[in-house]
Amino acid sequence: MPLQPTSPPAGGRAAAADAHDVIEVRGARENNLADISLDVPKRRLTVFTGVSGSGKSSLVFGTIAAESRRLINETYTAFVQGFMPSVGRPDVDALHNLSAAIVVDQERMGANSRSTVGTATDAHAMLRIVFSRLGEPHAGTSSAFSFNNAEGMCPRCEGLGRASRIDLDELLDRDLSLDEGAITVPNFGVGSWYWKVIAGSGLVDPAVKLRDYTERQWDDFLNKPATKVKSSGINTTYEGLLVKVKRLYLDRDTESLQPHIRAFVDRAVTFSACEACGGARLNPAALASRIGGLNIADCAAMQISDLAGFVRGIGEPSVAPLLATLQGTLDSLVEIGLGYLSLDRESTTLSGGEAQRVKMVRHLGSSLTDVTYVFDEPTAGLHPHDIARMNDLLLRLRDKGNTVLVVEHKPETIAIADHVVDLGPGAGTGGGHLCYTGDLAGLRASGTLTGRHLDHRARLREKARRPSGHLTIKGADLHNLKDVDAEIPLSVLTVVTGVAGSGKSSLIHGSLPGRDGVVVVDQSPIRGSRRSNPATYTGLLDAIRAAFAKANGVKPALFSANSEGACPVCKGLGLVYTDLAMMAGVASVCEQCQGRRYTDEVLTYTLRGKDISQVLAMHVDQAREFFTAGQARTVLDRLADVGLGYLGLGQPLTTLSGGERQRLKLATRMAEKAAVYILDEPATGLHLADVDRLLALLDRLVDDGNTVIVIEHHQAVMAHADWIIDLGPGAGADGGEIVFTGTPADLVSGADTLTARHLRDYVGG
The missing domain is CATH 1.10.8.280 (ABC transporter ATPase domain-like)
Structure with a gap:
């Protein structure tokens, strides 16, 4: 049963009267922020909106959260600070009335296969204590049930569970x-x-x-x-x-x-x-100890919603407080829409959205109040059916007396905000300005890009494209799929949808990659160093270097900051990193090249009046005016097509958001000769106004003779599809079946799936 959002606290949408009831931001200039000042109400839910690159993350994460963390770090001794990550002071004149900030982001969890949902939430630790007290035969203390401890791990696979x-x-x-x-x-x-x-x-x-x-x-x-x-x-x-x-x-x-x-x-x-433990990770003694006929590996492998029922039935007074805490953690995971996971699910296999929601569970039961919680698009990867649950969790954190700051594009979450901060009006150098602050009604009437698009709806196609054939999937049974057969139409736009955990990715990624002509653009991170940037990643730099070399009669290697042309002091980084022993290290602009990365000789060579460092300082849209033809223009056009016109050519990849990285990959893969494109939630991180551009790009890929398969929850993308494959009816063991195939019009008019109900409301609204 869907949770109903709680009502705001008394005066929740009123302006704070006391000066200490607001976070005062004065003169923020981090990244592209244009010296902005604003007040953010404390103990309220504030949503930050604006197009990608407008400065939302620079304000919320790079300024408010960063300064809070820096000030907390400074309370430790210099010796302790030497072991902590370096946090520089953000470029801001003043920040007043900050509270401790907890960032709940979409970074993938865990660095190895020993980190699981159970270890990340402490649910497995609590389960180990329960088994050490109640398991028969008795196997020892809680460490005897840990696959990360020599006392409990399988000796052959050393607790990994596989060979x-x-x-x-x-x-x-x-x-x-x-x-x-x-x-x-x-x-x-x-x-x-x-x-x-x-x-x-x-x-x-x-x-x-x-x-x-x-x-x-x-x-x-x-x-x-x-x-x-x-x-x-x-x-x-x-x-x-x-x-x-x-x-x-x-x-x-x-x-x-x-x-x-x-x-x-x-x-x-x-x-x-592993042949010795059968993948259970534990030694024979741990696996022999049981409660109600189940050992701890059986419990960890259960769907969390089922495990919650099992724990509820134990009812042993001697461990009642522990069982209550464990029960609360499991119920929170179910409530947050992750009941389809299991405690033994490796953390590295979780999507960014799943990882963020797992982290949320730790904070829901916290006794801390007056904390600032910072969320990065918490609805990412959520079906419309699950967004109401996420909204309720955000409101619960607020109602405990916390300040909740959310960077978000979804109108369903913007709608529950006590306060909205809209940045823009554009992206990159065209953004960084405060366009609106106030309540939702004021945003609608404000005339800003966000305000104008808040109630915008994509329409159903009047006539769906006709397929030229089909891609056949037979007997798919990966993860929770139940021997699924599917026919995916060729030469059209197909959207695969369903609630999180219904089997969408298992069906598509488990069946199609590796076939001839299939190109996958998924959410796996781009691996790059501080030297990697959009120009190097897309191959654009090769074309730029060749143009400079031809114009000046020298070799292209001179124009590489990683090769012959690099400044000898900073080795082409543009920055010099200084280790201050026990104090936090600092990065300073290289005095030799002034951050331009190249030797003085290289900078004497120009192309139409610009040196190489000036070209790399351009953003994509500026560079398109500079390179009007050739391979460079082709690459730049692709970057503009995926909505990255504001991106700097020399901007480090490490500074890009998840959505930006995915669209960068899409721009690169568009250069390949493919027949079938598989895109994984390409609307992630897109402003409402940018979704139309994405739809136009998908149309162009199809009109050029390609097949496009999109795994997506965004209702505008669903409405725009030629064909929909809907999985469900629920998640985990309750999913894994195709519950509808057909056109979006047929889904809206005649189906009764969760997707059908929400899409019906969307196109009817």
Whole structure:
């Protein structure tokens, strides 16, 4: 049963009378903020709106939350601060009346497979204590039930629950010698450092084909543990190929690997459940101890909504307080729309939206009040049916006496705000101004871009496109899918929808990637250093460097800040990072190049009156006026098409939001010759006014002869589709079935799924 939003506290929508009841922001200039000043009411729910790049995150995260955290850090001794992350002072004249800020963002949780939903919420720790008290036969203390503790973990898989097998034929070619490139592992090519260590070790002959190695040579080549050797006259450490590959690539979380290495790991390694524990991660003693016929691994594998029912039935007075706390945590997970997860679900497999909601659970039961909670698009990844639940949680945090700041685009969440701050009017250099502050009614009447689009609705297509054929999926049973068959029409726009956990991603990502002509643009993060930026990521810099080289009669390498043209002091970063020992380190603009990244010689070369640093300082729309033709203009047009016209060419990728990174990937993948595009929630992070541009882009992809499949909850995208595949009826074990296929018009007029009800209200409103 959907939760009803609670009513605001008395005077909840009235302006705060006391000066201490507002957070005073004076002269904020962080990133693109244009020296703005405003008052944000405390103990109220404030939603920050505006187009992508308008300055919302710079104000909320980069100014208010950052200064709160910095001031808290300064209360610690210099010695303790030396172990804490460096937080610089934001560019703002004054901030008054701040309270402690807790940021609940969409960053992925956990860095390895030992972090699970259960460990992240402490639910597994509480469950371990329950089993240590009530489990029969008794197995020991709570640590005896921990897969992260030597006392409880399975000795064979060391608590990971799985074993890996490496396909040697993906690592090497036995018919070649080392000199001929027998090793096919990334970064092990002929002449690389890793190759030189192996080839020069004296343990094998680099001119002999691998299939002719002796048994001893083969074992040394593959399995020799780390050993000091002299290779090519240099003292170094030798490791067998399997040992080194396992250490470099397999013992790390795959999300931390570069895409081409991740693809190699996916090809070369197969994972299976540990034979000793069957994937349960625990030793036999822990697995033998049971409550009501179930061991702790059985409980952790249950859907959380089912586990809540099991815990409710234990009813043992000796652990009643602990059971009540555990019950509250499990009920909160169900209430927040995550009842379809299990406690043993690895944190790294959660989407950004799921991770944010799991983090919320820790705060719902907190006794802290007068805290500032900061949320980054908490409705991301939520079906319209679940947004009401999220809204209720935000209101509950407010009603406990907290200040809740939310960066959000969804009108359903803007509608519950006590106070709205609208930034703009545009993005990048065209944004950063305060367009409106006040209540919802005032926003509607304000005439701002957000106000004008608040009640905007996309219409159903008058006539759906006709498919040219179908992509067939048969017997899909990944995760919660129940032997699903599907026919996905070709040459049209198909939207796959359903509540979170209904099986959408399992159906599409589990069945279609890898087929010829299929390009996937998902939400996996872009891996890049401080040197990576939109120009390098899209290949635009190659075209820019070539243009500069041709115009000046020099080689392109001069115009790379990572190569010959780099400033020798800052090595092409534009910043110098200084370690202040126990004090927080600082980054300062390089005095030699003044942040321009290049040598003085390189900056003497110009293209139509601009040097390379001036071109990289342009945003996309400015660069489109500068590059009117050629490959550079083609790339820039794609960036503009996906709504990134405000993005700086040289802006570090580390500063981009999740939605910006995904659209950057989409712009890059559009260059590939594909027949089928799979997009995963492309409306994430888009302002209401930008959704129409996204719909136009999807139309153009289809009109160019492509098939576009979109996994999406946004009702405007659903309404605009030619075809809808709706999964459900619920989440987890209650989902995994196709509950409707057909046109959006048929869904609205004749179906009774959760999606149908909400889309009917949307197009009828």
